[in-house]
Amino acid sequence: xxxxxxxxxxxxxxxAAWDLATAAIHAGTGPDPVTGAILPPIHQSTxxxxxxxxxxxxFTYSRTANPTVAALERRLAAxxxxxxxxxxxxxxxxxxxxxxxxxxxxxxxLISDVAYGGTVxxxxxxxxxxxxxxxxxxxxxxxxxxxALAAGRPPRLLFVETPANPTLKLTDIxxxxxxxxxxxxVVVVDNTLLTPALQRPLALGADVVLHSTTKFIEGHNATxxxxxxxDDPALHERFDFLRNAIGAIQSPFPAWLTLQGVxxxxxxxxxxxxxxxxxxxxxxxxxRVTRIxxxxxxxxPQHELARRQQRASGxxxxxxxxxxxxxxxxxxxxxxxxxxxxxxxxxxSLVTHPATMTHAAVxxxxxxxxxxxxxxxxxxxxxxxxxxxxxxLGRALxx
Ligand SMILES: *Cc1c(COP(=O)(O)O)cnc(C)c1O
Numbered sequence: 248x249x250x251x252x253x254x255x256x257x258x259x260x261x262x263a264a265w266d267l268a269t270a271a272i273h274a275g276t277g278p279d280p281v282t283g284a285i286l287p288p289i290h291q292s293t294x295x296x297x298x299x300x301x302x303x304x305x306f307t308y309s310r311t312a313n314p315t316v317a318a319l320e321r322r323l324a325a326x327x328x329x330x331x332x333x334x335x336x337x338x339x340x341x342x343x344x345x346x347x348x349x350x351x352x353x354x355x356x357l358i359s360d361v362a363y364g365g366t367v368x369x370x371x372x373x374x375x376x377x378x379x380x381x382x383x384x385x386x387x388x389x390x391x392x393x394x395a396l397a398a399g400r401p402p403r404l405l406f407v408e409t410p411a412n413p414t415l416k417l418t419d420i421x422x423x424x425x426x427x428x429x430x431x432x433v434v435v436v437d438n439t440l441l442t443p444a445l446q447r448p449l450a451l452g453a454d455v456v457l458h459s460t461t462k463f464i465e466g467h468n469a470t471x472x473x474x475x476x477x478d479d480p481a482l483h484e485r486f487d488f489l490r491n492a493i494g495a496i497q498s499p500f501p502a503w504l505t506l507q508g509v510x511x512x513x514x515x516x517x518x519x520x521x522x523x524x525x526x527x528x529x530x531x532x533x534x535r536v537t538r539i540x541x542x543x544x545x546x547x548p549q550h551e552l553a554r555r556q557q558r559a560s561g562x563x564x565x566x567x568x569x570x571x572x573x574x575x576x577x578x579x580x581x582x583x584x585x586x587x588x589x590x591x592x593x594x595x596s597l598v599t600h601p602a603t604m605t606h607a608a609v610x611x612x613x614x615x616x617x618x619x620x621x622x623x624x625x626x627x628x629x630x631x632x633x634x635x636x637x638x639x640l641g642r643a644l645x646x
Pocket of ligand 1: 337338339340363365366408412439440458460461462471472473
């Protein structure tokens with residue numbers, strides 16, 4: 248065995264016993280055995296020279312696998328408590344590989360009715376064209392979920408997003424996973440909004456965890472990336488086969504940046520959650536705010552579920568102001584420290600208008616039915632001083 252492989256294997260073995268804060272920094276990598284470099288090299292190489300026909304070191308071509316990407320996969324698997332991880336070019340590349348791995352023409356997929364706009368667009372506008380029957384269900388309502396699972400042919404896939412982007416609606420993962428598995432579906436949880444630092448879907452019964460690593464996992468607005476994690480070797484093999492066949496693997500440099508970003512994940516998620524709660528409390532008291540959505544607030548309808556299922560509520564929240572969409576647009580145009588941008592989960596605080604930005608591809612009817620109004624403002628609370636963030640938001644709300 249190569250010295251490097253030995254180091255990685257030892258690291259991986261110990262990783263199981265490590266706390267998240269330690270695993271986030273050390274799992275899956277060790278000092279470079281050749282140079283002693285404390286950071287792993289970026290293996291920016293298309294191909295890998297083979298010693299003889301059929302004899303190589305496990306890497307042949309970077310669309311199939313790459314050592315830097317593999318290091319990130321070991322790190323993320325340790326954090327999520329999963330046996331296997333596949334990293335892909337983006338979160339949506341992960342959703343595409345997942346869907347192609349599990350679904351064919353005539354097969355049913357049930358998806359949370361509030362989900363990232365790109366997820367809705369993929370199922371509605373692309374997969375439906377190949378005969379996949381995608382149905383959007385209120386997975387927060389277990390009776391509605393039970394009825395949908397029993398209506399017609401058993402679904403192959405139950406895709407849950409919780410908390411759901413952008414209204415933060417929660418699904419009871421343990422209960423939904425039980426119902427989904429009883430019906431024979433593969434149960435997938437999009438854990439992008441909370442990350443393994445705050446929520447562990449596999450431990451609650453999910454078969455697969457999906458991440459957009461673009462968000463909190465990388466955390467610095469520097470990359471796009473996705474991941475699929477599972478304990479099931481057959482599913483993992485299928486995901487890697489699909490990733491290679493459709494050409495959707497992560498590239499080495501963003502994988503390396505993600506290895507750097509994820510080191511501070513537990514620390515960042517704690518601060519994101521603390522600051523978001525402060526912002527949510529301030530907005531709840533503000534006379535111009537008519538609706539505030541943050542699971543960490545005792546007034547949130549599913550606050551008890553949040554307390555049971557999540558370690559904290561993360562950095563995302565949404566609110567409405569009196570005066571509807573026009574007033575909301577004035578607030579979003581009025582902030583200076585908060586950047587008006589798509590994305591969430593980075594150190595920089597962002598404000599987003601879901602109806603015209605992240606969720607523009609969701610049909611108006613589905614948006615209105617699920618509370619994604621034209622006046623809804625989404626905030627991703629970053630790591631700036633929270634008093635500075637509140638002062639800027641306060642000015643925009645006065646204006
Ligand atoms: C952003 C996002 C995605 C898609 O990820 P990309 O990296 O942008 O492709 C999927 N799910 C959720 C919850 C997201 O916020």
